[in-house]
Each structure stands twice: as structure tokens, then as C-alpha cells.
Amino acid sequence: MKNHTLLVLAWLVLVGLVFIWTITSYQGLTDVQSKNEVLLRHGLLMLLLTLPSGWLLTALVSAVMSLIGLTAIGLSDALLVTLVCGIAGYLQWFVLLPWLWRRWKARARGAL
Numbered sequence: 001m002k003n004h005t006l007l008v009l010a011w012l013v014l015v016g017l018v019f020i021w022t023i024t025s026y027q028g029l030t031d032v033q034s035k036n037e038v039l040l041r042h043g044l045l046m047l048l049l050t051l052p053s054g055w056l057l058t059a060l061v062s063a064v065m066s067l068i069g070l071t072a073i074g075l076s077d078a079l080l081v082t083l084v085c086g087i088a089g090y091l092q093w094f095v096l097l098p099w100l101w102r103r104w105k106a107r108a109r110g111a112l
Contacts, residue, residue: 015086022078042078050089057088
């Protein structure tokens, strides 16, 4: 397996594990405040993993949902954040960053 494939697989596993951790933590709770804290932990962790693109894409999806009149509450919110941040992180770390790196290296070679 190539390193790129292993890194993408590791990314998907990490995102999945964070979501599974949130589900298992959330379902055992009866207190509303504790459930909200689990969701807050999940959201902050996903946004941290995808900094800065996760913030931007999550804000965009939130604005679109607000305009349409949709709301996500509880685990549906966690699933939405997982999907949005998972996609944003994949695009940021495995598409945009390698493209920028190749472009920078090509420009550096041309300058010499």
C-alpha cells in the first residue's frame, strides 16, 4: 500500500472513531447538560482536526441550513459535523495541501 492510501485510511478511521466515541458517550447519558457537553467536545475536536477549513465549511453549511429552515439536534448534529469536517479535512490535507506543495516545489526548482 502506498503512504498516501495509508494516510487517507488513517484519516477515515480517526474521524470514525471520534464519531463512535461521541455516540457511545452520548447514549449513556440522561442529563441534558452532559449530552450537550459531549456534543460540544465532539464539535471542537472535529474542528480542531480540520483547522482552518472545517470552520469555514461548517459555517457555510450552518448558514445554508439556517436559510432553508433545517435544524440538526443531538446525534444528527454530531453526524452532520462529522461528515462536513471529514470532507473538509480530506480536501484540505489530501488534495489542497499536496497540490500547494507540488506547486511550491516546482516554483522553487524554476527559480534556481
